[in-house]
Amino acid sequence: MGHSALIVIDMINTYDHADADLLVPSAKAVVPRIARLIDEARRRKVPVIYVNDNFGEWRSHHGEILETALAGPHADLVEPLRPRNDSLFVIKARHSIFYETPLSYLLSQLNVGQVILCGQVTEQCVLYSALDAHIRHLRVTVPRDAVAHIHSDLADAALRMMERNMDVTIRNSASIEF
Template sequence: MHETEKTALIVIDMINTYDHEDAEHLLPSAREALPRVVHLLERAREQDVPVIYVNDNFGEWRSHHGEILETALAGPHADLVEPIRPDDRSLFVVKARHSIFFETPLGYLLGQLGVGHVVMCGQVTEQCVLYSALDAHIRHLRVTVPADAVAHIHADLAEAALRMMERNMAVEIRTAATARL
């Protein structure tokens, strides 16, 4: 990492009601990853690293980040959302598809912040995290994915996705404890 390169922590799709197909497969992995996501958030906030939540809008085109958060906190899995609740300094980008970059202002925001390195955590490893890592790589951003801070639906596909990210996209695969912010 270059000495002047700024890092941002990106939390992908963790503000979630888990009221969707495959949620029963995702929930155990999300519960397992949650403490490490919390750890990354604490470290980022202590070090004044920008924290950006990029979250699905679940097809609710009138929704905004506050409404997405309130809906998730009112749902049956609020225990997965409360510990990672955005604070007043957190930034929030709403997405509609798998990649955090697809038709969102995230690329522009990262440029404005001077970010050249992103640490991605959240869900789903073999979907949104994988596609977002590819889009970040295409944009010449350095990417780190803490393997213990991402949740999956299918463990075998998640493992393959992490190997693809590392091999084909030069993603640095680490743990939450060793990820450089």
């Protein structure tokens, strides 16, 4: 059956993109919940894996991505979720955390059978990642109050699709079981 892993999607972010004004209020609401999930996972020795866009900077590494985000105007959304020096960090190029990344291999090496997906954006990267996890026969949980959205109606529809079509467990972050 395998262990659990908490995956934090795209939260190391500069919020320097077209939909940022729509995303930031939702991100502000979920950051404290994601921070609590990270703390609880670390306390329980559950792997926390940050999977993040590199913003098209192909020579960058996770430290540079973090420094850039912390130097931006929304550092307050990044600081509470700051990866530790020993954190696992995977850089992605597209919406899914699995697309062209070593994440599947990493999860197999960690004997992970369940992923808990939190972060942003519910109706984009979280949705596509949940589908890719599902087709890899991983159990998927998404805490509805720990995923940020751009459009609330699309986020609600995405969560319903994940639950109905991908057998994703949708629950509140306070009831997440690692």
